[in-house]
Amino acid sequence: xxxxxxxxxxxxxxxxxxxxxxxxxxxxxxxxxxxxxxxxxxxxxxxxxxxxxxxxxxxxxxxxxxxxxxxxxxxxxxxxxxxxxxxxxxxxxxxxxxxxxxxxxxxxxxxxxxxxxxxxxxxxxxxxxxxxxxxxxxxxxxxxxxxxxxxxxxxxxxxxxxxxxxxxxxxxxxxxxxxxxxxxxxxxxxxxxxxxxxxxxxxxxxxxxxxxxxxxxxxxxxxxxxxxxxxxxxxxxxxxxxxxxxxxxxxxxxxxxxxxxxxxxxxxxxxxxxxxxxxxxxxxxxxxxxxxxxxxxxxxxxxxxxxxxxxxxxxxxxxxxxxxx
Numbered sequence: 001x002x003x004x005x006x007x008x009x010x011x012x013x014x015x016x017x018x019x020x021x022x023x024x025x026x027x028x029x030x031x032x033x034x035x036x037x038x039x040x041x042x043x044x045x046x047x048x049x050x051x052x053x054x055x056x057x058x059x060x061x062x063x064x065x066x067x068x069x070x071x072x073x074x075x076x077x078x079x080x081x082x083x084x085x086x087x088x089x090x091x092x093x094x095x096x097x098x099x100x101x102x103x104x105x106x107x108x109x110x111x112x113x114x115x116x117x118x119x120x121x122x123x124x125x126x127x128x129x130x131x132x133x134x135x136x137x138x139x140x141x142x143x144x145x146x147x148x149x150x151x152x153x154x155x156x157x158x159x160x161x162x163x164x165x166x167x168x169x170x171x172x173x174x175x176x177x178x179x180x181x182x183x184x185x186x187x188x189x190x191x192x193x194x195x196x197x198x199x200x201x202x203x204x205x206x207x208x209x210x211x212x213x214x215x216x217x218x219x220x221x222x223x224x225x226x227x228x229x230x231x232x233x234x235x236x237x238x239x240x241x242x243x244x245x246x247x248x249x250x251x252x253x254x255x256x257x258x259x260x261x262x263x264x265x266x267x268x269x270x271x272x273x274x275x276x277x278x279x280x281x282x283x284x285x286x287x288x289x290x291x292x293x294x295x296x297x298x299x300x301x302x303x304x305x306x307x308x309x310x311x312x313x314x315x316x317x318x319x320x321x322x323x324x325x
Contacts, residue, residue, distance in 0.1 A: 001013050001014055002234065002238045002239050002240050003016065003240065004141070004179075004180055004181060004182055004183050004239065004240050005141060005180060005181050006019070006056075006057055006097060006099070006117070006118050006141045006143070006181070006183055006282075007057065007097030007098065007099070007117025007118045007141050008095065008096075008097045008117060009056045009057065009097050011183055011240045011242070011281050011282050012183075012239075012240030012241075012281040013240075016281075017296075017299065018276050018280065018281060018282060018283060018295050018296075018298075018299050019056040019057065019242075019281065019282040019283070020053075020054060020055050020056050020057075020282070020283060020285065020288055020291060020292055020295065021055070021056065021057040021058070021059050021099065021242065021282055021283065021284040021285065022046075022047075022050040022055040022057070022058050022059065022284075022285065022286075022288045023035050023058075023059055023061070023246065023284060023285065023286045024037055024043050024046055024047060024050075024058055024059070024060050024061070024085065025037065025060075025061045025062075025064070026038070026043060026060065026061070026062050026081040026082060026085055027061055027062055027063050027064045027071070027073075027081065029063075029064040029066075029069060029071040029073075034261070034262060034286065035286045037085075040084050040085055040088045043060075043085045043088065043089070044088055044089070044092055047089055047092070047093065047096075048092075049288075049289075050288045051093060051096065053288040053289040053292055054288070054292055055288045056097060056282075057096075057097040057098070057099050057118065057282075058089060058096060058097070058098055058099065059099040059100070059101050059118075059120055059284060060082050060085050060086055060089070060098065060099065060100050060101065060111075060116075061082070061100075061101035061102070062077075062078040062079070062081035062082035062100075062101075062102065062107070063077075063078045063081075063102070065103070065122050065199060067190065067191070067192050067196075067197055067198060067199070067205060067206045067211060069205055070198070070205060071199075072199055075104055075106050075107060078102065078104065078107050079106070079107050079110050079111075082100055082102070082107065082111055083110050083111060083114045086098055086100065086111050086114040086115050086116050087114045087115060089115070090114065090115030090116075097117050097118065098115060098116045098117055098118070099116065099117065099118035099119070099120045099143065100112075100116045100118070100119060100120065101120040101122070102119065102120070102121070103121050103122055103123040103127035103128055103131065104127075104128055104131075105128045105129075105130035105131045105133070105134045108121075108131060108134050108135070109134045109138070112134070112138045112140055116140075117140060117141060118140060118141040118142065118143060119131070119134075119135055119140055119141075119142045119143070120142075120143040120145075120185075121142060121143065121144060121145065122145045122147065122187075122191065123145070123147050123194060124144045124145050124146060124147040124164060124165065124167070124168035124171075125142075125144060125168050125171045125172060126147055126149060126167075126168065126171070126194060127147075127194065127200065132171050132172055132174075132175035132176075132177055133175055133176075135172070135175075135177050136175050136176035136177045136178075139178065139181075140181070141178075141181035141182070141183070142172065142177060142181060142182055142183070143183050143184075143185050143242055144165065144168045144169065144172065144182060144183070144184050144185065145168075145184075145185040145186075145187045145191070146161045146164040146165045146168070146184070146185065146186050146187035146191075147164055147168075147187060147191060147193070147194060148160060148163075148164045148193040148194070149167075149193060149194050149195060150193050150194075150195045150213075151193050151195070151196070151212060151213025151214050152164075152193075152214070153214055154214075156217075156225075157212075157217055157222045157225045157226055157229075158225065158226070158229045158232060158233065160212075161186050161187065161226055161229075161233060162232075162233055162236055162237065164187075165184050165186070165233070165237055165239075166237065168184075169182065169184075169237065169239070182239060183239065183240045183241070183242050183281070183282065184233070184234075184237060184239045184240070184241055184242070185241070185242045185243065185244060185284075186226045186230065186233055186241065186243065187226075188223045188226055188227065188243060188244060188245055188248065188250070189223065189244060189245075189248045189249075189250070190211050190212075190219040190222075190223070190248075190249065190250070192206055192211045192212060192213060193212070193213055195213075196211070196213055219250060220249075220250040220253035220254060223248070223250040224250065224254065227243070227245070227271065227274060227275050227278060228274075228278055229278070230243065230275060230278040230279040230280050231278055231279035234279050234281075240281035240282065241279065241280050241281050241282070242280070242281065242282035242283070242284060243272070243275045243280045243282070243283055243284065244283075244284035244285075245268060245271045245272050245275060245283070245284075245285075246268050246272070246283075246284065246285040246286045246287065246291070247261040247264045247265070247268055247286055248264075248268075249261075251264045251267040251268060251271060252264065252267075254267070255267050265287060265290060268285070268286075268287070268290075268291070269287070269290050269291055269293075269294040270294070272285065272291050272294055272295060272298075273294040273295065273297065273298035274298070276295050276298035276299055276302060277298050277301065277302050277305070279302075283295055300316060300319055300320075303315035303316060303319065304316070
């Protein structure tokens with residue numbers, strides 16, 4: 001099983017628990033208002049609650065990148081939001097792994113200087129040509145998300161996701177990023193190719209079902225297919241997989257009723273548990289406590305996949321008696 005180090009924690013590999021990555025947004029534009037912290041003190045209180053629930057990594061975001069809203073802010077504004085929070089988190093929680101959710105190299109560099117350990121780049125190192133160099137120079141870990149430059153016509157979601165991630169891994173390794181510090185994210189959540197993304201094109205927010213640009217797979221179908229294909233993605237690329245499912249809009253479609261982000265908690269933890277059964281090594285979530293319990297149960301049941309009852313029993317008894325989950 002592939003293993004990588006995210007900052008101060010190991011992800012993937014035999015014997016490592018599924019890691020919990022808690023979200024702290026200091027971006028008022030974020031789609032789930034319950035995740036927004038408007039002051040450093042509010043961010044610290046949220047972090048304290050997450051730490052008490054067993055969070056492994058806290059991911060700080062200063063600019064929403066949702067393609068269906070106008071969310072672009074300046075680099076300086078993004079830095080002014082995330083850097084004070086990262087400094088405070090490092091001061092109050094010196095052993096905590098801190099990630100910054102940004103695709104801008106200047107923001108990444110300032111965040112790493114302030115105490116961050118990990119860069120979470122939703123463009124897969126394709127949105128800013130200097131990002132891979134910054135990560136390499138700082139010997140930082142990175143979460144690379146699947147993003148195509150242009151729509152991959154004629155291919156299924158799994159092949160397109162693997163292709164996008166393979167290109168990003170090539171960018172990372174050719175710039176000296178340590179392969180042992182790379183975790184991949186298959187990009188659940190209606191992320192369009194960069195050539196269609198209004199953040200990069202300056203166009204209007206995207207609408208409609210086919211934001212992936214192929215006219216074949218609606219975004220809610222794409223995301224569902226990817227969740228059920230995590231093991232294939234993981235094995236083909238030989239990298240641990242992080243998934244970000246929490247409160248996302250594809251859940252509303254699968255629920256088949258109108259539901260705001262505030263109403264998607266049960267759908268979130270259900271989908272996170274399924275993602276773990278399908279092979280996810282880490283889960284990025286707005287609700288660490290609730291996700292923790294769902295993830296731990298799914299992690300235990302995953303021990304029994306494709307095993308006979310005797311082996312399943314042995315694995316479960318060992319896990320429960322060890323008491324390290």
